[in-house]
Amino acid sequence: MKVKLARKLGFCFGVENAIRAAEEALARGGEITSLGEIIHNRQVVEELARKGLKVAEDPEAVSGIVLVRSHGEAPETLARLADKGVEIIDATCVLVKRAQRIVAELRQEGYQVVVIGQSSHPEVRGVCGYAPGVICVDSPDELDRLPDGGKLGIICQTTHSVEHFGRMVGRIVARGYAEVKVVNTLCNEVRHRQVAAVELARDVEVMFVLGGLQSANTCELARLCREQGVLTHHLEDWGQFRPEMVAGSNTAGITAGASTPNWVVEEFATKLADFDPAPA
Ligand code: F3S
Numbered sequence: 244m245k246v247k248l249a250r251k252l253g254f255c256f257g258v259e260n261a262i263r264a265a266e267e268a269l270a271r272g273g274e275i276t277s278l279g280e281i282i283h284n285r286q287v288v289e290e291l292a293r294k295g296l297k298v299a300e301d302p303e304a305v306s307g308i309v310l311v312r313s314h315g316e317a318p319e320t321l322a323r324l325a326d327k328g329v330e331i332i333d334a335t336c337v338l339v340k341r342a343q344r345i346v347a348e349l350r351q352e353g354y355q356v357v358v359i360g361q362s363s364h365p366e367v368r369g370v371c372g373y374a375p376g377v378i379c380v381d382s383p384d385e386l387d388r389l390p391d392g393g394k395l396g397i398i399c400q401t402t403h404s405v406e407h408f409g410r411m412v413g414r415i416v417a418r419g420y421a422e423v424k425v426v427n428t429l430c431n432e433v434r435h436r437q438v439a440a441v442e443l444a445r446d447v448e449v450m451f452v453l454g455g456l457q458s459a460n461t462c463e464l465a466r467l468c469r470e471q472g473v474l475t476h477h478l479e480d481w482g483q484f485r486p487e488m489v490a491g492s493n494t495a496g497i498t499a500g501a502s503t504p505n506w507v508v509e510e511f512a513t514k515l516a517d518f519d520p521a522p523a
Contacts, residue, residue, distance in 0.1 A: 245494045246516045247447060249439040253508055255432035255501035257336030258282050261313040262291070264334040269294050274307030275332075278320070279365055281312045282502040283458035285479060305329055314365040315339040317372020338401050339366055342428040346374035349396030354424060357389065359411045360400030364459055367400050383414050394422035401430040402460035402501075404437055404467060432501055433460050440464045440498040444471040447496035449489055451515070452477045453507055454500030461500025468498070481511045489520040 261281055268275045269291070276297040280288045288298070299305045302323045308330045311321070315335035324331055335343075349356045356374040360367040361381050371377045378388050381400075389395070397415065399408040408429060416423055444450050450468040452475060454461030465477040473496075476488050489495060495515055499508045 244489060244492065244515060244518055244520050246512050247443060247494065247496050248508070248512060249436065249443045249496065249498035251435040251439040252497070252499040253501070253503050253505050255430070257313040257338065257430075257432070258502050260336070261310075261334035262287065264332050265291055265296055265310055266294070268308055268310065268332055269296060275310060276305045276307065277310045277312055278302060278305065278316065278324075279312055279314070281310065281334075283455035283461075284500075284502040284504065285455060286507060287502070287504055302327070308332060311335055312365075313339065315343060315369040317369045319372060320369075335369075336401075338428070338430050339370070342366075342370050342398055342401060343373045345398055345426050345428060346370055346377060346396075349398075349424065349426070350374040350376070352396070353394065354396030355390060355393050357395050357397045357415070358400070359397065359408060360403065361459065364400060366402070366459075370398075370400075380411070383411070386414060386418065389415065389418065392420065394424070395420055396424045396426070398426050398428040400459070401428055402433050402463060403429060404463055405429055405434060430501075433463075436460070436498065436501065437464060437467055441467050441471060443496040443498060444468040444473045444475070447473065447494045448492035449473065449494075450475040450496045450498070451488075451511065452498055452500070453480065453511055454503040455479065458500045458502050461503065464498055464500060478511075480507050481514050484511070484515070486518070486520070489515075489518065492520055 276299050310332045313336040346356050356377040358379045362379040452465040468475040
């Protein structure tokens with residue numbers, strides 16, 4: 244079948260940096276542990292595990308060399324690691340570090356800090372650690388958690404879409420605060436992938452969004468494609484492909500999240516191009 248690739252897809256520089264940091268540390272030898280899975284991608288996690296990278300969720304359970312992944316960590320977690328005397332390789336993405344710095348500054352300036360993001364997402368958990376008292380909201384029905392007055396300083400999870408950020412800010416402003424300071428912490432790498440995915444989704448009969456099922460930016464790509472009204476499948480790799488997914492379609496589009504390696508995309512595109520779909 245005819246296969247088209249999004250003009251921007253796959254690994255971002257933050258993920259590439261984290262993987263490079265892990266591989267360089269593994270090449271040097273010693274016991275290396277990633278605090279949480281290095282990225283939300285099973286294939287990459289398995290590949291690095293084969294090379295010796297361990298994963299621990301609890302900072303108390305680590306020793307040797309510890310890799311802080313691109314999502315970053317809260318300052319108290321970094322302090323606990325420092326207290327343990329472990330060597331820290333900090334692979335926090337520069338854009339996440341920027342968000343961490345901004346929430347700390349907003350708090351110092353006297354703003355009630357608001358993070359628009361998923362409170363359970365590792366990046367958001369880490370960012371919130373830089374502004375104690377922060378309020379995290381991610382949908383209109385959570386806005387009752389905000390105070391009735393005062394001045395708000397708002398940022399957003401880096402991987403959210405500009406549309407979601409804009410809608411939430413609009414609703415917050417409509418609550419009538421005298422002062423609202425909004426700092427754009429969205430990641431342009433994510434934005435470029437979203438724009439390219441939407442463009443492609445309007446041009447094909449079926450979309451495949453490749454990447455970890457837990458990956459926030461990949462899930463957002465799938466949501467945006469579905470919003471265009473195109474049949475959309477979010478898969479990890481070719482192993483999850485089923486012929487009925489393309490029945491009656493002649494043109495398929497492929498995009499991939501910022502944590503999806505190129506070889507997953509290339510394998511999927513090659514096999515899909517060779518596939519002969521059944522008529523509807
Ligand atoms: Fe950083 Fe954006 Fe990637 S925040 S980790 S460059 S998705």
